[in-house]
Amino acid sequence: MQFRIDNASGRPVYQQIMDQIKRDIAMGRLIKNEKLPTVRQLAGQIAINPNTIAKAYRQLEQQGIIVTKAGAGAFVANLDSSLSRSVRKKLISEELERIAVDAYHMQIDRQTLLEWFDNAVVKFNLPSKKG
Amino acid sequence: MFALIKREIQDHLVYFIGAAAFAAIFILISIPVVGRYESIKRQGYDYRTPEFTVGIGVPVVAIVIIGICAMGATQMYLDRTRKISALLSTLAVSRSRILLARIVTGILAILTLLVPLTIAAVILLRLYAPPVLMYPGMVFEIFIAVFLMAFACYCIGLQTGWNSGKIIPTLGGIALTCIFVPLILIKGFGVHIVVILVLFIVASLIRTWHTFMTTSL
Amino acid sequence: MDQNVIKVENLVKYFDGRCVLDGINLNVPRGCIYGLLGRNGSGKTTIIRILLGLEPPTRGQTFLLDAESSELSAKLHSRIGYVAEGHNLIQNYRVGRLIKLCKDLSLQWNDEFFNHLIETFRLPADRRVKELSIGMRAQLNLALAMAIDPELLIFDDPTLGLDTVARRQFLELAIELIQQQGRTILFCSHILSDVERIADRIGILAAGKLVVDCPLEQLKERVKKLRVIFPESAPPNLYLTEIINQQIDGREMVITVANWNKQKQTVLETFKPSSCTEIPMSLEDIFIECTNSNPVSITG
Numbered sequence: 001m002q003f004r005i006d007n008a009s010g011r012p013v014y015q016q017i018m019d020q021i022k023r024d025i026a027m028g029r030l031i032k033n034e035k036l037p038t039v040r041q042l043a044g045q046i047a048i049n050p051n052t053i054a055k056a057y058r059q060l061e062q063q064g065i066i067v068t069k070a071g072a073g074a075f076v077a078n079l080d081s082s083l084s085r086s087v088r089k090k091l092i093s094e095e096l097e098r099i100a101v102d103a104y105h106m107q108i109d110r111q112t113l114l115e116w117f118d119n120a121v122v123k124f125n126l127p128s129k130k131g
Numbered sequence: 132m133f134a135l136i137k138r139e140i141q142d143h144l145v146y147f148i149g150a151a152a153f154a155a156i157f158i159l160i161s162i163p164v165v166g167r168y169e170s171i172k173r174q175g176y177d178y179r180t181p182e183f184t185v186g187i188g189v190p191v192v193a194i195v196i197i198g199i200c201a202m203g204a205t206q207m208y209l210d211r212t213r214k215i216s217a218l219l220s221t222l223a224v225s226r227s228r229i230l231l232a233r234i235v236t237g238i239l240a241i242l243t244l245l246v247p248l249t250i251a252a253v254i255l256l257r258l259y260a261p262p263v264l265m266y267p268g269m270v271f272e273i274f275i276a277v278f279l280m281a282f283a284c285y286c287i288g289l290q291t292g293w294n295s296g297k298i299i300p301t302l303g304g305i306a307l308t309c310i311f312v313p314l315i316l317i318k319g320f321g322v323h324i325v326v327i328l329v330l331f332i333v334a335s336l337i338r339t340w341h342t343f344m345t346t347s348l
Numbered sequence: 349m350d351q352n353v354i355k356v357e358n359l360v361k362y363f364d365g366r367c368v369l370d371g372i373n374l375n376v377p378r379g380c381i382y383g384l385l386g387r388n389g390s391g392k393t394t395i396i397r398i399l400l401g402l403e404p405p406t407r408g409q410t411f412l413l414d415a416e417s418s419e420l421s422a423k424l425h426s427r428i429g430y431v432a433e434g435h436n437l438i439q440n441y442r443v444g445r446l447i448k449l450c451k452d453l454s455l456q457w458n459d460e461f462f463n464h465l466i467e468t469f470r471l472p473a474d475r476r477v478k479e480l481s482i483g484m485r486a487q488l489n490l491a492l493a494m495a496i497d498p499e500l501l502i503f504d505d506p507t508l509g510l511d512t513v514a515r516r517q518f519l520e521l522a523i524e525l526i527q528q529q530g531r532t533i534l535f536c537s538h539i540l541s542d543v544e545r546i547a548d549r550i551g552i553l554a555a556g557k558l559v560v561d562c563p564l565e566q567l568k569e570r571v572k573k574l575r576v577i578f579p580e581s582a583p584p585n586l587y588l589t590e591i592i593n594q595q596i597d598g599r600e601m602v603i604t605v606a607n608w609n610k611q612k613q614t615v616l617e618t619f620k621p622s623s624c625t626e627i628p629m630s631l632e633d634i635f636i637e638c639t640n641s642n643p644v645s646i647t648g
Contacts, residue, residue: 013564134452215438
């Protein structure tokens with residue numbers, strides 16, 4: 001797992017770690033029930049205070065995004081939970097808003113934008129909504 | 132403790148070598164001179180005269196005293212400039228131990244000088260000199276007095292070395308010679324001298340100890 | 349055994365009539381990594397030297413491992429690892445001799461770990477300390493401090509002179525040490541990104557006072573920088589307390605406030621601004637503003 005800590009960011013380090021783990025899960029880079037590195041491993045790997053990482057893990061567990069099993073470590077939670085969906089919605093919506101703003105400045109109209117978007121959806125074979 | 136003393140000795144080896152060399156040279160020169168005392172006396176040179184004693188004695192004593200004084204001063208001065216105690220005091224030693232090791236090293240250097248000289252003097256006197264009226268313990272008393280005198284010079288060196296350069300202790304050494312040598316010539320080696328010297332040494336050491344313990348490193 | 353490994357009580361220090369420290373109070377609990385920040389000359393090194401008994405305080409007391417700083421026994425010194433600014437080593441000695449001296453004078457020495465560090469840093473044993481580069485002296489100092497397996501580490505600008513890779517190595521070493529339970533680290537650094545990575549608590553020294561002393565993660569939440577735009581010219585006085593910095597330019601006001609809370613939000617809203625956006629502040633931004641202007645206290 002790679003992490004980039006942005007020192008110019010206004011967000012505390014533990015939140016940045018949380019953000020990146022959430023993003024990885026939502027993007028499919030971390031899959032359901034996959035084992036996360038231990039606090040010790042991650043701390044040594046990216047040279048971050050283990051307490052900070054522990055806090056990030058605790059918060060993620062509170063939000064139901066990961067689960068810790070005593071003696072076994074931390075695992076990505078079962079992805080079908082509704083909380084993860086709300087996270088996914090937030091992340092995608094933010095991206096969509098950024099695209100909408102860019103489109104506004106480039107004077108692209110709504111229909112054209114939706115058409116281009118549909119092309120992208122088809123290109124990546126996103127499945128249709130489950131019945 | 133042993134490591135501290137070893138370090139001090141290694142850093143100031145030049146003084147030990149100097150002391151040993153001085154003693155050796157002095158002894159080697161004295162042997163033929165004392166041995167042929169009778170023949171030289173017949174030739175007209177009698178060096179039991181005051182001029183001779185003062186002429187050779189005083190410079191020799193002055194060199195020794197200045198050397199000992201300089202050793203004390205050097206030990207403290209180098210510590211200050213090389214920040215030796217600044218490092219040592221953050222290790223598992225206390226400041227008092229550092230100072231104690233330093234003083235022990237100084238004493239060892241003085242002994243390196245005095246012990247061979249004393250042994251040689253005793254042997255030479257037994258062999259060659261006319262029977263001097265020696266009361267038991269005279270050698271010991273003289274040795275103690277000389278040792279205390281040397282140690283007192285050393286203490287002055289220690290005291291002044293921390294704050295100043297090496298010039299002042301050297302001047303101090305010369306001043307001491309002017310005070311102590313006449314003192315001994317007048318008073319002789321006796322209990323009085325020992326008492327004065329011990330008081331002086333104790334006061335000086337207390338002052339040095341206090342400075343060392345409270346100074347910023 | 350007290351929870352606080354380092355205690356500073358009302359510390360005041362004058363140098364030649366100039367006040368460097370003006371009533372510092374600081375507690376570092378066991379297991380904490382405390383990053384002490386401050387501009388050059390703000391007194392960070394002075395605090396550390398007083399803590400270690402190298403310098404006497406003018407007023408006040410400091411305690412390390414429950415003992416007063418002026419009475420630190422040899423045994424306590426053996427539990428403390430110290431890396432000094434300027435790397436306080438005996439310059440004339442050869443590296444090998446210095447190592448032997450420190451080893452002989454230590455009460456516990458982790459030879460394996462030390463040799464591993466010396467190899468990692470590639471330090472030559474036969475060169476004189478003064479011939480080493482600054483970076484290598486820093487690494488030697490570090491290795492000597494860590495070899496005694498200390499409970500408390502005090503670092504004064506430990507990465508001064510280290511190149512990027514060496515700095516990263518140092519951070520990883522520090523993390524490795526922290527992973528072993530019960531170790532405490534107090535360190536000063538100018539490299540804020542390093543501090544942000546590994547510190548639990550932050551202290552910022554400015555004008556002789558500890559203006560910030562709080563957990564790092566809270567710091568960004570407690571200091572808020574806002575760009576407020578008013579329909580007509582900005583009011584000169586917002587009646588907000590703990591303003592660190594304030595700049596007005598016509599209708600726009602950029603204001604940095606400490607300990608932001610709902611009350612302050614309410615007060616601001618009474619002035620009916622047309623927009624109010626938050627400008628994110630990095631640790632560097634917070635540091636610059638806190639050391640620049642009105643001393644506002646962020647403690648807790």
